Amino acid sequence: MLHHDICILGAGPGGATAALHLAHAGHRCLLLDRATFPRDKICGDALSGKVLSELRRISEELPGRLAAAPTQVPSWGIDFFAPNGRRLAIPFKPKFNKATDRAAGHVAKRLDFDNFLVEEVRRHPEIDFREHVDVARTERTPDGWQLFDKAGQELATCRLLLVANGAQSDFARKVAGHALEPDHHCAGLRTYYDNVAGLSPDNFIELHFIKDFLPGYLWVFPLPNGQANVGVGMLSKTVAAKKINLRQRLDEILATHPTLAPRFAQARRLGPVRGFGLPLGSKRRPLSGANYLLLGDAGSLIDPFSGEGISHAMVSGRHAAHWAAQAVTTADCSPAFLKNYDQAVYNRLGQELRLSRVMQRLLNFPSLFNIVANRAANNPTLAETLSAMFMDLDLRERLRQPRFYFRLLFGGK
Template sequence: MHSQALIQPLSSPNATAELKTDNRTARITVPSSNPAPNDADVIVVGAGPAGSASAYYLASHGLDVLLLEKTSFPREKVCGDGLTPKSVKALIRMGIDTSPEAGWTHNKGLRVVAGDTQLSLDWPKLDDYPAYGLTRTRLDFDELLADRAVSAGARLLTEVNVTTPIFDRAGRVCGVEAVVGAEKRPATYTAPIVVSADGVSARMALALGIAKRDDRPLGVAVRRYYKSPAKHDDEYLESWLQLRSAANPNVLLPGYGWIFGLGDGRVNVGLGVLNSSTAFGKTNYRKLLTDWLSSTPEEWGMRDESQADGPIRGAGLPMGFNRVPHYSRGLVLVGDSGGMVNPFNGEGIAYAMESGEIAARFVADALAKPAGPRREAVLRQYPVELKREFGGYYRMGDIFVKLIGNPTVMRLCTEHGLHHPLLMRFVLKLLANLTDARGGDAMDKLINGLSKVAPAA
């Protein structure tokens, strides 16, 4: 971690100054005799990847943006910490330095492990994406994105826990109510449009009656950090398709696992279980993780005595647009709040950031028009664009999740697929959604064609 100064418990919106330290922008919030008003052009609820990307692009469009975060930075989040080239591209578009010198650990591709069979696949060389992936912990990853939003002109207020939207007389969202700081002081913030980037909880969407869809994929993931000199600098992200325990190696455990080297002596190790599995909701996921790790080589260090961050942590993975509509009555959903995790591989950060960029474009266009039907017509095009961009691909992901939930299908895929490198390179492109939009090879054309003809999710 870089050293920094950060003082942000708030009694009211305060003046924000910036201080350069160790090549980072530190935010120091100090009391002001002329505090910033509690209104804005747009309010963004949540400063995770979706919220900070939204705020960055909205501010870049010249809008006054309030970015409200319930915690303070740095702060931990449950995540695998592994980023594919799709996420790398989104970071670069926000102007973030992804070099090793800036604290990022680069990787060359994905190693797929199933029993005694392993296959290392380099990230594809494409015109549209960089040819490397990254790892970085969420402890300061989210703070980097929030700093970029601030640098673009967004006003970041931390320790502001948004509790509910507020509505105008027409029933349209026109702001939020919140409690601020440890003292939980009430506050109200107003804006003609609110962006919901509040993650899996989707508190804002629920207040408008936008419930999650039970016919879409859902996952649960748990993870822990371990000290592992043997694995921390692995050049590949590692995905385990078959999990077994040392106590009963002949029985397959449910779910899939990962091992991502962080380059600092630690690894992020975790597993996920999808709701297409019969074990979903019926399993002690934390015990499942330790059972699997008991079968890994002892020199890897993945035992309780080598854990590096305390208890095993878990989170939900809302997939395939499992919460719709993505716009309703002045509220725009981005990232996990709209169920935008990739069903194929559980990646959420890329889609959180991309949806934030798309949302910002439509919100900026809408606010350039007078309030009323013309503005609403623009905002209603946001979910249409999301479906065009991701809908067909997510629909294929829904089918994929159902198929691999069948143990027989999963066994056939792992036993036979890993022996065909060309097939697995196609699978890697499909699962990571890495294709060139124009041109590309035969694999790209096939995947892009299937995404276009598949019914939108």
């Protein structure tokens, strides 16, 4: 039986980030994951500038090491396709030079990116990392938590539990009370293709807002070796209300859409279409309680407009490490003290999540969405705002300024 002050469930981006920050601060922790790495994770696979910023906070070397990996491609921006077909190209960096600039984003399969982080975890003796350990049940103790396997055998005890075991987390639902709410949950599908025509030479990721598929969207993200991650996402509430078969709609769009069908005519699907659910950050939920913190998808922190979750998981992992270290150092793992973690995470992400919720609602009004897309082409403030949602251009200060909204609506600098 193992005892640690801090135990982390899940070695994805949130859990791995927390463990690495704890290790750098000299704190030991136990990191458990039911999988054996490398393992697949259903995702869009895009790594935004915010991911690179969080990697840099772990180690200055990590962004360069990622950029040198053959398992990724550098991405220089986003192509938004409005319902009227208007393409809005948003470079991550205006007037970028691929020969001299560092890429502001990347695309890499989660199989590879999560393993990239896990390999960094393995380098730190302060992290007791154990794979293929399935924590089936948790139980409160007077001073922390007990962890049990399916057979009822005790695996470990800890004073503070960092829960980073994903969107399907039993702990988040049963202990923390994060019920699945269809209005704050996205259903998604992902598959891989090769030989997709017309991918951006600068590896811009594509988000297609197709009129008869709104309020859902379709994405095409370029990958190494000529492959692409292709998928669709839509609010679970809409899927249920309209009885939408997402797999059927994905096939129909790729076969019949006037722009996409020619690009997929010679493409080949690689493997199955796999489904997943995303608990969205469009509703503010508690992220902590008695001797526990929720990280990433387990904390329902996914961006409600873009579906991005990796950077938000890493942000929450960084703050979780800080407040976990404070909690065990001061011997205060009370709900009142751990609320500091909630405040830190929402101070960083809250206003961006609210802005994304507004943009998500915009998908219900195709004509208004078209106006925004048309205006953004001639409105540097709006174009920059769309870009900043995927970058680490901190929006918080601008979102507090009334003149920002005037420029957003009416243009100007």
